[in-house]
Amino acid sequence: MGRWEPESRRRLEEAALALYGERGFENTTVAEIAERAGLTERTFFRHFTDKREVLFWGAGALQEMFVSAVAAAPESATPLEAVGGALAAAGALLQQRGDYARQRQGIISACSELQERELIKLASLAAALAGALRQRGVKDPAAGLTAEIAVAIFKTAFDRWVAEGNQMDLPGLMRESLEELKVLAGG
Amino acid sequence: MGRWEPESRRRLEEAALALYGERGFENTTVAEIAERAGLTERTFFRHFTDKREVLFWGAGALQEMFVSAVAAAPESATPLEAVGGALAAAGALLQQRGDYARQRQGIISACSELQERELIKLASLAAALAGALRQRGVKDPAAGLTAEIAVAIFKTAFDRWVAEGNQMDLPGLMRESLEELKVLAGG
Numbered sequence: 090m091g092r093w094e095p096e097s098r099r100r101l102e103e104a105a106l107a108l109y110g111e112r113g114f115e116n117t118t119v120a121e122i123a124e125r126a127g128l129t130e131r132t133f134f135r136h137f138t139d140k141r142e143v144l145f146w147g148a149g150a151l152q153e154m155f156v157s158a159v160a161a162a163p164e165s166a167t168p169l170e171a172v173g174g175a176l177a178a179a180g181a182l183l184q185q186r187g188d189y190a191r192q193r194q195g196i197i198s199a200c201s202e203l204q205e206r207e208l209i210k211l212a213s214l215a216a217a218l219a220g221a222l223r224q225r226g227v228k229d230p231a232a233g234l235t236a237e238i239a240v241a242i243f244k245t246a247f248d249r250w251v252a253e254g255n256q257m258d259l260p261g262l263m264r265e266s267l268e269e270l271k272v273l274a275g276g
Numbered sequence: 277m278g279r280w281e282p283e284s285r286r287r288l289e290e291a292a293l294a295l296y297g298e299r300g301f302e303n304t305t306v307a308e309i310a311e312r313a314g315l316t317e318r319t320f321f322r323h324f325t326d327k328r329e330v331l332f333w334g335a336g337a338l339q340e341m342f343v344s345a346v347a348a349a350p351e352s353a354t355p356l357e358a359v360g361g362a363l364a365a366a367g368a369l370l371q372q373r374g375d376y377a378r379q380r381q382g383i384i385s386a387c388s389e390l391q392e393r394e395l396i397k398l399a400s401l402a403a404a405l406a407g408a409l410r411q412r413g414v415k416d417p418a419a420g421l422t423a424e425i426a427v428a429i430f431k432t433a434f435d436r437w438v439a440e441g442n443q444m445d446l447p448g449l450m451r452e453s454l455e456e457l458k459v460l461a462g463g
Contacts (some may be wrong), residue, residue, distance in 0.1 A: 169460050205392050208399055230432050230453060231460060234428060234432045235460055238428055241421060241424030244424060245417050245421045249417055266417060271461045274458045275458070
């Protein structure tokens with residue numbers, strides 16, 4: 090990539106989110122995004138396959154981070170401790186992009202096609218986490234169930250964080266949801 | 277409805293599932309389903325809005341049953357006990373239709389459009405369960421988290437049941453997954 094590439098990507102992303110927020114995802118074209126960013130459509134397509142990918146390219150990176158964190162957990166960690174570490178790491182990553190995350194969530198909530206895409210990404214995350222747990226020697230159904238629980242915790246903490254205007258500490262909310270789970274399961 | 281109506285519905289459903297299994301969901305038309313069932317297309321559309329609904333009409337009934345069971349749980353029941361009762365009831369209902377459930381799952385696994393629909397139905401179930409728990413006075417984030425956990429248990433037990441050729445007792449698998457959750461959360 091040339092030296093301005095990451096800057097173009099960021100500008101395209103900002104322009105896209107602004108337009109999706111103003112006129113809705115469905116009513117925005119790639120040409121309009123490129124124009125708002127002061128770039129060409131060709132440059133847009135060097136960075137993103139389509140206008141939806143602007144909202145979802147980060148999900149792949151998040152999933153990789155989750156899987157690496159589970160793999161890197163100490164050998165002695167229980168399945169839930171292994172995903173707990175991954176949840177805290179994911180929370181820290183998202184916390185750095187709080188404004189983006191809130192803006193993105195508002196756009197997704199307003200469009201059923203995007204909501205469906207988000208559900209698919211979360212299902213894919215659960216499958217990847219279950220695979221990472223099996224790699225650690227966790228048997229089924231514990232591996233699959235732990236992965237689903239991790240995604241449940243992630244969703245609960247994330248939704249709460251966005252609802253509160255991203256003012257709270259997301260890694261802390263992740264830990265809180267995990268503790269809440271223990272209370273619920275013990276009760 | 278006329279006296280043969282439930283019978284027509286059953287015949288259409290059987291014909292649809294057989295055809296989806298033979299040639300795939302995408303490659304089956306409503307005309308073919310009606311023909312296989314020995315009925316008219318008009319009769320098909322009296323029962324189902326489209327060919328996808330043949331696979332999903334039961335999800336609404338399942339969701340209603342879940343919500344009623346949560347509402348009907350004893351006042352002293354913890355949130356997890358309330359959903360635990362609902363899971364056992366749902367398991368018993370599905371157990372009666374084991375062959376159908378396995379056949380349906382095979383069709384859904386083969387088609388991404390149907391998988392997306394299934395994810396949406398599960399997200400809708402989680403939202404309905406969270407609502408039913410709030411009605412019982414359960415606060416957030418516990419209500420939302422318990423609902424997500426219930427769906428995680430449901431998916432885990434159901435997938436296992438289908439993978440094992442529906443030979444196992446589904447309500448028993450639901451209870452087992454719930455116990456597994458407690459072990460995982462305690463560990």
